[in-house]
Amino acid sequence: MSTTRIPAEQLATALEPAVREHLSLAGNARVLELARTERGFATETYLFEVEVEVESGRTPLVLRRPPDLSLFPDYDLLRQVLVMRRLADTGLPVPAVAWLERGDNPLGSPYFVMNRLEGRAPSDYPSYHAAGNYFEATPEQRARMWWGCVDTIAEVNQLDWRALRLDFLAFPEHGAGVVEQGVNYLDAALKWACEGTPPETYRRAVAYLRDNRCEPEQPCLCWGDARMSNILYDNDFRVRGVLDWEIAHLGAPESDLAWLLFLDWACSEYEGHPPLPGTPTRAETIAYYEKRTGHEVRNLEYHEVFSAALLSIPLLRMTHRVQLPPEMNITGFCTARIEQLLG
Template identity: 40%
Template sequence: MPVPVQRDPEQTRRALAAWLAARSPRAGEVEVGPVRVPGAAGFSGEILMCDAEWTGSGPPRREPLAVRVAPTGHRVHPDDRWADQVRLLEVLDGTDVPVAPLLGHEPDPSVLGAPFLVMRRIEGRVPADLPSYHREGWLAALPPHRRRAVWLGGVEMLAAIHRLDPDALGLGFLDRPRYGTGHLTQQLAEYTRFLPFYGADGNRTATTALAWLHEHRPEEPAPPRLLWGDARLGNIVYDGETPAAVLDWEMAALGRPESDLAWFLHLDRHLSEGIGAVRLAGLPGRAETVRHYERLTGHAVRDLEYYEVFAAFRFCVLTARVTRLLEESGIMPPGTDFPLHRNATRLLARVLEEAADRCGGTAVPR
């Protein structure tokens, strides 16, 4: 679900053309084509697509561009950490993790009304969330063995990210010590503080899950790894069955890799079981995914069940925020029974019940 259009397309086109020309005066004039919003974009950031052509003294040069604009009116997270996202993309561009090349960024909000960055658009296909790739689309149309390759390619992207050395890359800026020490401590403290911001403070399943997460928090052995944050098939551009680019780093952090792996598994579970869809044949299951990840990284996965509750809780909270934004923007009347949040809450209750059964007792309010 894309962010609603927040700007005049023609004015935006002219502003981008002037900005690009000013950054490369030797390349001559810049012509920017129509600006459009991709239908498969997420709700947490404004994405604009366009093509630019430089007409200097040499042969014309054309570039497909993706412009990401910092969130303003439609902010899913209480702190967008925009500067950290830009800095992380600059760092990752020199690693084995494929990201769209960053062509430039603008911190001055006067150009487009908010800071923005411009990337070279990577052509390819992305598994869709809406409608779920388990129900239709290019992934569903593939034979099972090719679906398997797509899934394992996603796991390989997780492994590539987690093999990076945060200290060597200078990624300490992703730490959030004002919320405590360690990723879990920081995240749980932040969600506890901002639950009303997300609109989830009245959700009994979410508040019960948060209490359970505090009570059962596992150790966080050092050193932490880089976490993608929004690790899922829908944030990967594929060239055939091969990942060509990893997208969306706004939830990046430092912590235990199980956090990413659990999110990857849970978001797929939401898009199948969570919405009542049959999971595609050929996609490896949880156990095989974990084994493949462990072979790729040499990391023995531990406490995955805890991190799956953590993933289900975070997704429930984020969908509560999206529901609030839809109501505030007038897209959806207040009080509407929004399936996204309802399904996320139901699946959280199921995941929490499974965890409670393993630990003994009942964790979900009756």
């Protein structure tokens, strides 16, 4: 077995024996058109197709593996695989994991393969307010997409995480309550990302989060990366897939809503333009979520500060390890939102 991580151009050939084994396919099954997607950066994602006989058609699949540079101190493919497998029967349209490989294997790194859901995700880069299916949609269609995202967040937050055996998403080594755990994890992860003392804005954020900590009455399952670009929509702008569970955790109900609103601010106001027509306002979104869940939203700005600081971890890690020049300030939107919220 190889212990060296192989480059992308060798993945298709190295993957074929595992595809044949795990999918019980004939020895002539081939991996075709394997190509990396540009979405996300905490995990490398590749789309590919499997063909056994030309006349039998092709099966579209997805491979995910860690990046060359670890961007979170506790990154583990098993966590996201377990989340997706345990959400499989909840009605949420999550991908089905075919297999997970964590040991020595020809790819030279852990990886997993899952089915590929149909649909189109809003653009990441440039943002969905500037390109892609959200940009191209009518105001009414944009509203449908937005509410579909909020509905998805509400559904995730209302799941019974205990019955789903998702208690492993807690961080008991970082404290008692879920918010305390999150803040202490954030503090440790920021120091890890910077290999020392984080920038002053992030030290202020951690101090604010500690001083104003309030535990939720009922902790809930949080999607983590709750944003428009992690949803696949069909041609009628309905939700067809819910993606990216790397940072799923147990937290406060406001956590996912704060993440969505923070990133929408980053995709519009921070970029110097208003949200596209049809995009519901912050107040409308809060009111809709409250009606949908029966939960009164509290301390939303607190959780936005947490969201901005959490997202800065992989960005600070890349900045520090790759030694980006000062003009490449990839944490700028996180820093700006924290400073705006803290005043």
